[in-house]
Amino acid sequence: MSGVVNVWEKVPRKLTLAQWLYLPEIVRGLRVTIRHFLRNLVRIRDLPTILYPEQKRDYSDRFRGKHILKTREDGTLKCVACYMCQQACPAECITIVAGEHPKIAYEKYPLVFDIDMLRCVFCGFCVDACPKDAIWMTGDYEMAFSSRQEAIFGIDKLIEKPGLPVKDGYGYRPYYPGDGTVPPADASVSPVIPGDGERARLREAGLLPAFRPSAPQLPAKN
Amino acid sequence: MSVVEAPTLSPSAEKIRARLSASPLSEKVGVGDLDLPTLEVSPSDWPALARFLRDDPECHYDLFLDLAGVDNLKRAGRKTRFEAVVHLHSLPHNNHVRVKVLLPGDTAPALPSVHEIWPAAGWFEREAFDLFGFHFSGHPNLRRILCHDAFVGHPLRKDYAPGQRWFATEQDLKMPAWAGETGERAEHFETQTLSIGPSHPATHGIIHLVARLDGERITRAETQIGYLHRCFEKMAETHTWNGVIPYADRLNYVSAMINGVGYVKTVEKMLGIEIPERGVLIRTILSEFSRIMDHCVNIGTNLVDIGALTNFWYLYQPRENIYGLIEACCGARLTVSYVRVGGLAIDVPEDFVPRCRELLESIPKFIDDVDRLVTNNRIVRNRFQGIGVVTKEQAIAWGLTGPMLRASGVPYDVRRSYPYDFYDKFDWDVPVANDGDNFSRYLVRMEEMRQSLKIIRQALDIFPEKGPVNCDDWHVVLPPKDAVYHDMESLIYHFKLIMEGIRVPQGERYEWVEGANGELGFYAISEGGGGPYRLKVRPPCFPNLAAFEKIIVGGTISDAVATLGTLNVIAGELDR
Numbered sequence: 161m162s163g164v165v166n167v168w169e170k171v172p173r174k175l176t177l178a179q180w181l182y183l184p185e186i187v188r189g190l191r192v193t194i195r196h197f198l199r200n201l202v203r204i205r206d207l208p209t210i211l212y213p214e215q216k217r218d219y220s221d222r223f224r225g226k227h228i229l230k231t232r233e234d235g236t237l238k239c240v241a242c243y244m245c246q247q248a249c250p251a252e253c254i255t256i257v258a259g260e261h262p263k264i265a266y267e268k269y270p271l272v273f274d275i276d277m278l279r280c281v282f283c284g285f286c287v288d289a290c291p292k293d294a295i296w297m298t299g300d301y302e303m304a305f306s307s308r309q310e311a312i313f314g315i316d317k318l319i320e321k322p323g324l325p326v327k328d329g330y331g332y333r334p335y336y337p338g339d340g341t342v343p344p345a346d347a348s349v350s351p352v353i354p355g356d357g358e359r360a361r362l363r364e365a366g367l368l369p370a371f372r373p374s375a376p377q378l379p380a381k382n
Numbered sequence: 383m384s385v386v387e388a389p390t391l392s393p394s395a396e397k398i399r400a401r402l403s404a405s406p407l408s409e410k411v412g413v414g415d416l417d418l419p420t421l422e423v424s425p426s427d428w429p430a431l432a433r434f435l436r437d438d439p440e441c442h443y444d445l446f447l448d449l450a451g452v453d454n455l456k457r458a459g460r461k462t463r464f465e466a467v468v469h470l471h472s473l474p475h476n477n478h479v480r481v482k483v484l485l486p487g488d489t490a491p492a493l494p495s496v497h498e499i500w501p502a503a504g505w506f507e508r509e510a511f512d513l514f515g516f517h518f519s520g521h522p523n524l525r526r527i528l529c530h531d532a533f534v535g536h537p538l539r540k541d542y543a544p545g546q547r548w549f550a551t552e553q554d555l556k557m558p559a560w561a562g563e564t565g566e567r568a569e570h571f572e573t574q575t576l577s578i579g580p581s582h583p584a585t586h587g588i589i590h591l592v593a594r595l596d597g598e599r600i601t602r603a604e605t606q607i608g609y610l611h612r613c614f615e616k617m618a619e620t621h622t623w624n625g626v627i628p629y630a631d632r633l634n635y636v637s638a639m640i641n642g643v644g645y646v647k648t649v650e651k652m653l654g655i656e657i658p659e660r661g662v663l664i665r666t667i668l669s670e671f672s673r674i675m676d677h678c679v680n681i682g683t684n685l686v687d688i689g690a691l692t693n694f695w696y697l698y699q700p701r702e703n704i705y706g707l708i709e710a711c712c713g714a715r716l717t718v719s720y721v722r723v724g725g726l727a728i729d730v731p732e733d734f735v736p737r738c739r740e741l742l743e744s745i746p747k748f749i750d751d752v753d754r755l756v757t758n759n760r761i762v763r764n765r766f767q768g769i770g771v772v773t774k775e776q777a778i779a780w781g782l783t784g785p786m787l788r789a790s791g792v793p794y795d796v797r798r799s800y801p802y803d804f805y806d807k808f809d810w811d812v813p814v815a816n817d818g819d820n821f822s823r824y825l826v827r828m829e830e831m832r833q834s835l836k837i838i839r840q841a842l843d844i845f846p847e848k849g850p851v852n853c854d855d856w857h858v859v860l861p862p863k864d865a866v867y868h869d870m871e872s873l874i875y876h877f878k879l880i881m882e883g884i885r886v887p888q889g890e891r892y893e894w895v896e897g898a899n900g901e902l903g904f905y906a907i908s909e910g911g912g913g914p915y916r917l918k919v920r921p922p923c924f925p926n927l928a929a930f931e932k933i934i935v936g937g938t939i940s941d942a943v944a945t946l947g948t949l950n951v952i953a954g955e956l957d958r
Binding site: 163168192291292 | 621622624625626627628629692696699702703709710711712713714717719727728731751754755757758759760763793811812813814815816817822825826828829860863866867873876877880881
């Protein structure tokens with residue numbers, strides 16, 4: 161805590177004669193602008209502006225760009241059409257139609273997985289919502305369309321092609337304890353229902369926080 | 383009585399009750415205590431209570447903050463279908479109060495206007511008329527303000543189906559009634575009505591100013607807004623508590639982080655949860671950087687309006703660097719969606735502290751350069767000093783907050799008056815000026831940037847190197863992904879949170895933070911569902927712009943442009 165400062169204390173209310181006469185002030189002002197000009201000329205590489213599209217800005221590996229649907233090793237989608245990303249999406253831009261998996265008897269998979277890129281606000285809620293590590297974002301932000309229909313990306317445009325590089329690299333992806341950028345192990349080959357023993361092990365390893373006993377008691381939903 | 387009539391009231395509520403009991407209103411006003419002292423009154427007694435609250439020396443609620451309509455159609459146990467909820471602040475006694483005006487009637491609720499008691503109420507009453515259909519008797523200009531003139535119905539009523547579309551053509555848009563009149567001095571050949579905007583470079587967003595001119599002097603003006611209205615408040619009602627965050631970012635998009643922090647603070651207080659120190663400090667640091675950005679944009683564009691283009695480049699460079707830092711934290715530059723109820727989306731990167739320190743080194747150089755070019759510049763002085771003057775009394779009456787109010791000599795800063803997070807632990811000053819002119823507002827903003835840097839420096843000094851950023855309550859925050867993939871129980875928590883949303887206990891709350899241009903308040907009502915029943919924003923630039931048409935009368939058009947720049951009006955927040 162501290163007090164209140166009157167901004168006029170540091171600034172003279174009336175200008176001096178020299179300041180009224182423009183000329184000395186012009187010289188003083190030019191000193192600032194010419195200093196900037198010369199510095200930019202000498203250190204042209206440090207300029208904040210860039211020559212897009214020849215040059216591109218370096219974004220972090222958390223950048224929230226175009227989505228990508230992750231695949232298993234055999235090239236099938238990890239997505240199990242659980243609708244959680246569709247539900248979490250604040251812009252309501254995801255459309256999923258689920259079908260029965262042709263090979264695995266108990267699993268669903270998306271027949272349709274559309275993202276309307278014109279509606280999408282790139283908030284990353286779908287990535288946070290996915291329980292199967294199936295949707296990530298990439299660093300790709302160059303999406304131009306010539307029609308609204310074209311802006312609806314289906315599975316063919318969203319799927320990660322195994323073996324092919326991801327345009328502009330991976331962006332925002334599920335958060336892991338640690339540095340938050342470690343690519344996860346393939347969730348599809350991990351045991352799905354480990355039971356309580358597994359939970360205790362995770363807790364010991366520091367991956368699960370201890371449950372807070374003072375959690376607020378919420379009223380029953382009416 | 384729906385207000386909790388607790389046997390023991392908080393000291394401030396008890397004081398109001400004691401003062402009220404001595405007045406003729408004592409039987410007519412219910413006094414209770416929610417998160418704030420809450421009064422209940424019928425429409426007929428509302429003006430008398432308003433006058434009492436403003437004039438009583440022990441109450442003295444002089445700053446009108448907000449008027450929110452509430453439709454109780456789907457809430458059980460309320461006395462009336464409609465309520466007008468008013469939030470007031472007392473500058474001498476430094477406390478907030480809430481007044482609920484209970485409106486009888488299901489279709490045409492009516493209450494007297496209080497614009498004569500608090501001039502700031504004028505626009506807020508128009509807003510409630512527009513969105514709820516409240517009829518304010520005695521209001522001089524009760525027209526739609528956010529929706530256009532061809533709109534049918536009142537969108538925030540619960541029986542209004544969202545998704546209806548109403549199209550306005552040019553013929554539907556009404557000018558103020560006086561715009562067509564021949565003028566105060568018909569014999570004067572230069573009297574004319576001038577329309578500036580809606581799309582005009584000086585309006586910074588989409589604002590329509592209709593001005594009556596006598597020569598070059600403005601004799602009368604009216605601002606028309608709503609061109610960017612998307613009914614944030616209706617959309618919030620159809621989303622989960624977390625799903626509102628991307629929408630909240632788009633209110634004041636120049637400092638998106640502060641909106642998110644203010645909104646989740648409201649929800650967290652309703653849940654009664656605490657955030658770990660590291661999470662709070664990240665929010666504080668990025669909020670203060672956002673405030674610097676906001677002031678950079680404001681001062682930069684304001685100077686462009688009066689012809690000083692160079693400063694714009696000098697001020698946009700630190701902004702660019704701050705965007706780089708924010709992008710490294712959350713993955714987006716402008717609309718960050720970084721905060722979550724209960725913490726943050728993701729921890730900051732490892733090089734966060736060094737990057738912040740680098741910025742702390744570089745930003746003052748740009749501020750000093752602008753200071754050198756502008757502060758003692760004769761042209762700027764002539765354009766700013768003594769122009770757009772708002773006296774202290776006017777500023778309070780018009781409901782101004784933030785740098786506008788402080789430039790008029792009132793040292794009200796939410797971070798100081800109601801310290802939240804760790805603001806009371808930091809050593810910083812509230813900049814004020816006494817003149818209330820454009821130049822004072824510029825000086826206050828310049829000093830605020832320096833004070834923000836001071837706060838960030840202290841926050842970095844106590845910043846814990848490691849530690850959680852989220853609270854550990856899985857009723858609120860998503861469990862770690864590792865656990866979700868491998869553990870059934872975590873998956874269930876995850877599923878319930880995503881599909882149903884956070885279950886916030888029934889109740890209501892008004893929480894406020896210091897936004898870049900004033901007090902940013904969120905009034906939320908929960909009915910125990912996964913999303914808000916009602917969410918009202920108190921946008922700081924709404925009363926600021928409401929005052930604009932009064933400030934500029936008597937000045938020239940070019941002064942009006944310079945003044946508009948100093949109000950820091952952000953259309954996304956103004957029109958919601």
